[in-house]
Structure formats: structure tokens, C-alpha cells
Amino acid sequence: MEKDHVQSLNRGLAVIEAMNRARVSSLSALHALTGLPKSSLVRLLETLIEGGYVVRISRREGYALTDAVLRLSSGVRHRDLVVDVARPLMEAFTRRHKWQVSLATSETDSMLVRFSTRHISPFSREENFLNRRVGMLGSAVGRAYFAWCSDEERQFVLNALRAAGDALAGPDRAADLEALLARVRADGYATIERPRSDATRSFAVPVMEPGEDGPLGALAFFYYRSTMTEPQATRRYLPLVTALANEISAGLEQARARAEP
Secondary structure, eight states: OHHHHHHHHHHHHHHHHHHTTSSSBOHHHHHHHHOOOHHHHHHHHHHHHHTTSEEEEETTTEEEEOGGGGGGGTTSOSSOHHHHHHHHHHHHHHHHHOOOEEEEEEETTEEEEEEEOTTTOTTOOSSOOTTOEEESSSSHHHHHHHHHSOHHHHHHHHHHHHHTTOGGGSGGGHHHHHHHHHHHHHHTOBOOOOOTTOOEEEEEEEEEOTTSSSEEEEEEEEEETTTOOHHHHHHHHHHHHHHHHHHHHHHHHHHHHHHOO
């Protein structure tokens, strides 16, 4: 019974997250995004309507979130605790090793770059991705996050990507995607193919959620193709970047413990 309640809560939260992607959401759109049966969606939506979190616009247009959902984030700090913890650790890493590192967290079917040491790296890449979204399957940070997230979250993200028309997430690419994820997990890092005209290369590792099996984000390390190959970069810097990711996770756990009343 308890497991059923947890599953219902997870499904309800998945519906709210899916509805947050659009002003108004039809039942068909929510079905495509969440993968939940329409009959289950109707029951969940009726429960959310009773709770005041959702309103039904019309049979044709569908449903919309109400301002009541803002109460769910009232305890969230203005400045994200993850960034507060990661900033000094990442800056210390770049001051010591010179190369740029960036931290990204998940945003449904993409990753949001939350902090970067571009401003202090003498080897910083030309393009600034701070506060920009990057693709979940088309970026190293996205692949690192996706490879270590739970099966349930992975399926939700895949449904969202498929609804958005992402070719890499198509059912016909399932075998290729599983092989990619297996390779990422075996290697301990993720990367992407870049055109030869792009001088920048990178690899990314997950930053694990303290006390959980899944990640809270991913950490990317940037270097130049002219300075080292991927095997050279990972042999020298992968242990250091992985250690940095672990420091961020441990620091977040300590910061949360201090913040508890």
C-alpha cells in the first residue's frame, strides 16, 4: 500500500513537471510527455484540481497549473545551495589546474549550466554557456546525468524528448542509446563527438545526490584538442574531476545538515 502511495505521488509530481512546460496542456500532450495511461492521468488531474493546483480550461484546450504550485517552492533559497557549495571548490580547481570546469543540473529534458570557472581560466573557451540550456543527449553533461539517473527518471526524460522530436531518443535508436549509456557508465565519464573545426573538447562526470543513488547534476572539464588527446585528458584529469564532483556532493550534504533546525 505504501509503495502505491509513493508511486501515485511520483506520478502526480511528473504531471506537474510536464504541465510546467506549457501554459495549457491537453490530455494527449500529457500522455506523450509522461507515458502514463490517459485514464490514470484523468484521475491524477482530478486530484490536483481538488487540491487547487490545476484548473480545467476546457475539453478542447485541456488543463493549466494554478498559482498554488508556487507554494511548493516557497522553501527554496534564492541562491541555489548547490552553486554556493560548488563555487569555491570549482574555482580552487581551476586556479590550481588552469582548465575550465562547468556545473549543470537537469531541467526535465535538458541541462542548465549553473556555474562555470570561465572567468578565471586562462584557457577558457570562447563561448559562454552560463545560464544556458544544453541538450540532454547532445551534451557531455547531459549524457553523464542521463547515464546515472534512475530508470524511472530516464523513461520520463525519454518521453519528453520523443514528444519534442529528438531523433536520438526515437524508439528506433533504443539499442544505440543503450550501448552509449553502457559505455559511459563503464568509462566513468561522458563525451560527445565534435567537428574537427571545433578546437574545444570536453568530458563530464555525474555529481551524485547525497544519500541517493542518482545524480543531482554533472560536471564538465574543458580542454583543447591541440593540447592533448581524449585518452591523455582523461588519464590525467578524470580522477581529479571525479574527486571534485565527490567534494561537491559531500559539501552539499554537510551544508544541508547545518541548515537543519
